[in-house]
Amino acid sequence: DGGITQSPKYLFRKEGQNVTLSCEQNLNHDAMYWYRQDPGQGLRLIYYSQIVNDFQKGDIAEGYSVSREKKESFPLTVTSAQKNPTAFYLCASSIGRGVRTEAFFGQGTRLTVV
């Protein structure tokens, strides 16, 4: 179903902890994205990567970090510096090159701070 998998589906974090959200795709896509979804605020871009070993900050990168060591994988770490991390996180991938770059989404991870 789309070839992009996020895990876990639900994640609970204690105050002050770092947590890592997994995103894996088998679509051979170059581009991968992380979005945060809050009620009434749509999808906000956290980080994106167009190729392996390269990534760029999006609009709300503060308190987050990523890596892109393999084409298939783009994990997101929510650090203790992120003051309001409770949200729904969506990972997406696209071919990247060319004009029509349809994005395919994972099923999302709901992160809750306890």
Added chain:
Amino acid sequence: GENVEQHPSTLSVQEGDSAVIKCTYSDSASNYFPWYKQELGKRPQLIIDIRSNVGEKKDQRIAVTLNKTAKHFSLHITETQPEDSAVYFCAVKTGANNLFFGTGTRLTVIP
């Protein structure tokens, strides 16, 4: 990054009526404009898209129009049905190959 504005944030229509959702963007180099539908508890999925060299595209009951000069594009759904109820997002692909989304429109089709 790109500034994408989407209106309205909520929209209720009677079954069979039409629904229109509008988006504006800021980067004149943007060249691809997809629309995504997100049903409750599910991931967003592409429903229709348009490239910057095209003014209108139709797919059965849905259509998208693009005014590149004014930097706005719209989603039109005709003969709405209850299963059209969902959150709809517009998106814009910039010249730098990034994808920015609007804030979403919650469409409710009343039977």
